[in-house]
Amino acid sequence: MQPEDLNWRIKDEPGETFRVHRSIYTDEEIFELEMSHIYEGGWIYIDHETHLQKENDYITTFIGRQPVIIVRGKGDDYRGYINACSHRGAKVCRQASGNAKNFVCPYHGWVYNSSGKLLDIKDKDRGGFPEGYLDRDYDLVPVPHVQAHHGFIFASLNPNSPPLLEHLGESARFIEMFANESKDGLEVLRGRSTYTHRGNWKMQAENGVDGYHVDVVHASYFRLAAERAKLAAAAKGEDGVKAIQVNLTDTDNGNYDLGNGHVMIWTDIPNYRDRALGMQYDTLEERVGKLEAKWMAGRLRQVLIYPNLILFDGISTQLRSWNPIAVDKTEVYAVCVAPKGEPEEARERRIRQYEDFYGASGIATPDDLTEFDACQDGYNGRLAEWHDFDRGMGRLHLGADKFAEEVGITPVSSASDFADEALYHGEYRHWLETLTKGIQAEQETAHGA
Template sequence: MKKDFSHLVREDRVHTSLYRDPTLFEEEMDRVFKNTWVWVAHESDLPGKNTFKTSWVGREPVIVTRDREHKLHVLLNRCRHRAASVCEKSKGKASVFVCPYHGWSYDPDGRLRKVPHAAGYPADFDTSEFPLVSLRTETYNGMIFATFKSDIEPLVDFLGPARKWIDLFMKQGADYGVKTLGEHRFRFPGNWKIQLENTTDAYHFPIVHKTFLDSLDAETENVFDVLGQGGWIEDLGNGHSVMVMIPDLVDLDQNADAPIPDRFADLAKELRQEGHNEAAVRKIVRAVGGAGFNLNLFPNVACSMAFFRVLRPVSVDETEITHVALGMNGGPAAANRMRLRLHEHFQGPMGFGTPDDAEGWERVQRGSAAGSDLWIMLNRGVDAPEGVSDPSHNAGDVSAETGMRAAYQMWKRMMAA
């Protein structure tokens, strides 16, 4: 009989064991990561036929492929013979995956192509019975998700109201579309849910990220006054949530006539010199800084202002984070260079944001060892500003812990007996 863990989550708090209990962590890998849609890649990672990217669904390694018919697949990265991984590269192009141990080879759609020295097997050995295991795969607006659960609801239903925010986020492609530009990866000694909480936590921003704010010019620092812009946090259902920090940048198609910020003046000049008309210059420049919100998609990915943040549980007290820089697919080189510089300023290993965040996450894990029977408080928040959020959704002001409560209610639902 399955154990019921729902008593560990209340309306406004969660038990400390959610960060520390190894048995609970093992249950999460089964009940959460094997029973919902998990983000694995962006379509721009697979730009043509026979392209691939390696990824993870929970702790299980997978290969995301685009076959010769351009159809997407998510395959367990495990040879059907003796379990060796068949692909170790992070991404690339391959018309066949060959197991390095005994040479079994597979097509990009997972079919077993060839078995060396096949005469050593019985006459009725049927290669069609041993493809790479394929997961159910669906996409939304370029984002690729996979699941072990064959009878799960369609992805569009799982995303629900979050689809609106994905669509808004992708407007930073400035009509060129969005593509991945590169990524950096690191681990921190803490539970995966600590990072899940962080994406919709504006309360920490002026404290943890003071050095980032101090590095900005006065105009940009005012833009990043995230607690003073009238933002909000909204529960989007199924554990998803959005934190709006800069309301003026929610819809990048609006306010096109707003003055170009000083920090983008040189970029605007370069774009004009390249022959872009003024409307295109303004659209591109406005998109370069990213959207004014963080969208948290339960359980493992965030569309965070101008990048993807992907979490991967490693153990109860270790988590891997991948920050994926985004650019304009076929857009001006100058604009994509600027986006990379902005990404490096905050997210990079020498940036002003990521190292401070990681220090905070590590301290939470360390501190959770004290007083193991205490509860983690998630009770902060007052009502959202009038008229900004969907009236049918739970919402709070930008410093509220609404997003965390939303994620843990989904966790509670999935971890019940």
């Protein structure tokens, strides 16, 4: 595929329209390019440090299609290796996680240390290996970049990736804000949820920052919450969940294109004192100040860290990441994240609000997944080729609005409405740029070879 085979699929006419050709969700060749140049060609989110706390703690996972071992070294030093034995390619480590000084390949018994260095070859003396065999480099192939920012671990298989903080850009502000919700940082709670859906991964990246769908898709959730509150009031009892409300007419709200594909939505929460962090609002305000407390506890924030992580801090708190399995299949990993050391009552509130909404066993997420699958089916209607992201285009503000200035970020663009869809322009401009550069780099390599 040439860059010109891609370009026409994004119709970017500022002030007029921004349309995407639906083949970007269904084309196998484009999916291959995405895997090579987005997932295996740049920074992606791996995990939270909760799961890698001590030296030599490891997890096994995938970067795109490539199996990797990610290991914690001393302090905040992380490293990673392709999880394939240098001998015959078997996965060296089969466990999901653990702590190990050495990895022994279960196939022929080659031994590596947790720095990926080959320590021993079975039969090295009587194996009849050619001269100099043991001087060759048979260490595990390293992942070029593994780095954490405030406990969020990212990695890149591309040696030429920019520094992590440059990639995170303006989104780093919101990672830092999240991490600072407790003076001791965040922890991921025990209890994981993995789910799949039959839709392209880009719908995951879109929907977590889609304010437009919320009241429609989650009608059953919000009506139920209202019903529950009403019944509790009638019985003079306590609403056991105190679901978070979303009200876009009487609140400040909006969204930002943060650059590099990162985008976010935010809105003030009417009943923010019902949130776990809101229950401690005054103490929080004392520690972090008025503005920071307002953003942390008073405002819902959903931030896409492109391409595979969304920080959810609103209905409850979730880290949602995903890995594309096929052009029409995505696997999603969801965990609840919480400030360390929060009071028991707040923790329970957070957990109940989390389970109520999130996860494929919750009462809201399955409705999202159903919409992704319905879109994927609709995209097979090849005669209906295009859709636009034009909602809000008429009031799009380039650069920072007053809320962005207050919080100290410089977004590419700002929108004054949570439900505006113009933030996707940033996502898809970045997508096109990344794939185009990837194709060009492939061609340079081919010509150089």
